[in-house]
Amino acid sequence: xxxxxxxxxxxxxxxxxxxxxxxxxxxxxxxxxxxxxxxxxxxxxxxxxxxxxxxxxxxxxxxxxxxxxxxxxxxxxxxxxxxxxxxxxxxxxxxxxxxxxxxxxxxxxxxxxxxxxxxxxxxxxxxxxxxxxxxxxxxxxxxxxxxxxxxxxxxxxxxxxxxxxxxxxxxxxxxxxxxxxxxxxxxxxxxxxxxxxxxxxxxxxxxxxxxxxxxxxxxxxxxxxxxxxxxxxxxxxxxxxxxxxxxxxxxxxxxxxxxxxxxxxxxxxxxxxxxxxxxxxxxxxxxxxxxxxxxxxxxxxxxxxxxxxxxxxxxxxxxxxxxxxxxxxxxxxxxxxxxxxxxxxxxxxxxxxxxxxxxxxxxxxxxxxxxxxxxxxxxxxxxxxxxxxxxxxxxxxxxxxxxxxxxxxxxxxxxxxxxxxxxxxxxxxxxxxxxxxxxxxxxxxxxxxx
Numbered sequence: 540x541x542x543x544x545x546x547x548x549x550x551x552x553x554x555x556x557x558x559x560x561x562x563x564x565x566x567x568x569x570x571x572x573x574x575x576x577x578x579x580x581x582x583x584x585x586x587x588x589x590x591x592x593x594x595x596x597x598x599x600x601x602x603x604x605x606x607x608x609x610x611x612x613x614x615x616x617x618x619x620x621x622x623x624x625x626x627x628x629x630x631x632x633x634x635x636x637x638x639x640x641x642x643x644x645x646x647x648x649x650x651x652x653x654x655x656x657x658x659x660x661x662x663x664x665x666x667x668x669x670x671x672x673x674x675x676x677x678x679x680x681x682x683x684x685x686x687x688x689x690x691x692x693x694x695x696x697x698x699x700x701x702x703x704x705x706x707x708x709x710x711x712x713x714x715x716x717x718x719x720x721x722x723x724x725x726x727x728x729x730x731x732x733x734x735x736x737x738x739x740x741x742x743x744x745x746x747x748x749x750x751x752x753x754x755x756x757x758x759x760x761x762x763x764x765x766x767x768x769x770x771x772x773x774x775x776x777x778x779x780x781x782x783x784x785x786x787x788x789x790x791x792x793x794x795x796x797x798x799x800x801x802x803x804x805x806x807x808x809x810x811x812x813x814x815x816x817x818x819x820x821x822x823x824x825x826x827x828x829x830x831x832x833x834x835x836x837x838x839x840x841x842x843x844x845x846x847x848x849x850x851x852x853x854x855x856x857x858x859x860x861x862x863x864x865x866x867x868x869x870x871x872x873x874x875x876x877x878x879x880x881x882x883x884x885x886x887x888x889x890x891x892x893x894x895x896x897x898x899x900x901x902x903x904x905x906x907x908x909x910x911x912x913x914x915x916x917x918x919x920x921x922x923x924x925x926x927x928x929x930x931x932x933x934x935x936x937x938x939x940x941x942x943x944x945x946x947x948x949x950x951x952x953x954x955x956x957x958x959x960x961x962x963x964x965x966x967x968x969x970x971x972x973x974x975x976x977x978x979x980x981x982x983x984x985x986x987x988x989x
Contacts, residue, residue: 570744591674623744651684707742717740759855
């Protein structure tokens with residue numbers, strides 16, 4: 540369970556603005572899963588506890604989310620989380636005008652949502668919802684920042700009814716909800732796909748499922764019901780004392796217990812952790828904490844929904860057919876922009892190799908127009924060598940077409956007499972333009988046709 544002592548420790552970290560950016564530090568800048576949204580609510584509560592907000596709530600022009608019809612002369616903001624959702628409550632102060640009831644906004648962060656508290660004159664580029672302070676000075680803005688714009692908010696929203704109990708803050712209800720519904724068709728799926736179903740595993744995401752399955756050495760494509768049915772009949776020795784029962788759970792946790800304890804480990808790391816800003820010290824701590832997800836040497840496959848699952852060993856009997864697992868290799872120089880193989884885009888291969896001309900070689904000249912017209916019917920490919928024709932002997936002892944051991948292509952030139960002969964043949968109707976092979980050879984060697 541999340542204790543008051545742990546919350547105080549997290550608030551101290553966030554309140555001190557640890558990190559390179561001071562108050563712009565946003566723990567939800569990770570690819571948000573349950574721990575990131577819990578840390579986001581802690582961030583809002585810590586940074587806004589002494590601030591008074593005023594005026595209308597501003598929405599960016601490009602956002603497709605709804606307008607927030609709220610305006611007050613003085614109000615406060617508080618936050619709470621449940622699984623993969625965060626609820627902001629805007630509470631007007633007693634003497635604020637116009638008099639109105641508190642307003643709830645429920646946020647789902649999508650791929651890149653986060654909250655940031657920044658100076659009012661230095662808004663982030665992708666701040667799609669903004670709440671402005673009135674005191675103390677200087678004026679600031681609490682912003683919902685979403686670079687990829689998959690995030691969403693609902694006005695007067697409630698927790699999404701299709702989501703199950705939170706794995707972090709409602710562990711007992713979460714466990715009961717899973718074990719009582721094992722007959723559901725969701726558990727016919729591979730365990731790696733079932734763990735992403737928010738109806739039963741509210742707060743578990745891609746990196747958490749990989750870490751949980753890795754620690755128990757469970758193949759990711761094992762049938763979910765097969766894995767979980769044994770937990771339904773698991774009983775502890777009644778003679779064990781409470782301390783021994785707790786020790787046994789810590790030493791040999793089952794899958795549902797890890798769905799609670801592994802996210803708790805991420806929360807205890809605090810700070811930004813998982814996110815695109817690779818220069819942060821707390822991101823390095825998060826990377827060091829990972830044992831399987833995107834770790835060199837681990838294998839990966841895509842599930843039926845296109846999500847990459849990282850694992851070690853056998854993928855399991857329900858692994859997609861026709862797909863082979865790939866291992867992440869350690870590269871000497873990695874691209875800092877790519878954080879996961881899911882985001883990488885393969886570069887299309889070129890159809891043919893690039894052939895660079897050697898220095899000193901001249902670019903081949905194009906054929907003259909008359910010569911090109913004479914070769915219209917040629918079927919020779921672009922890469923075949925030019926055909927060579929015999930040339931006239933240079934001396935009585937030489938062979939035709941051979942000069943100093945090299946063949947020389949014959950270049951045929953049109954003369955006035957040739958054009959006259961063709962014109963005469965066309966006028967007389969004799970097909971002299973098509974000569975037998977022997978006669979063509981004679982013409983090529985300079986002799987006249989018979």
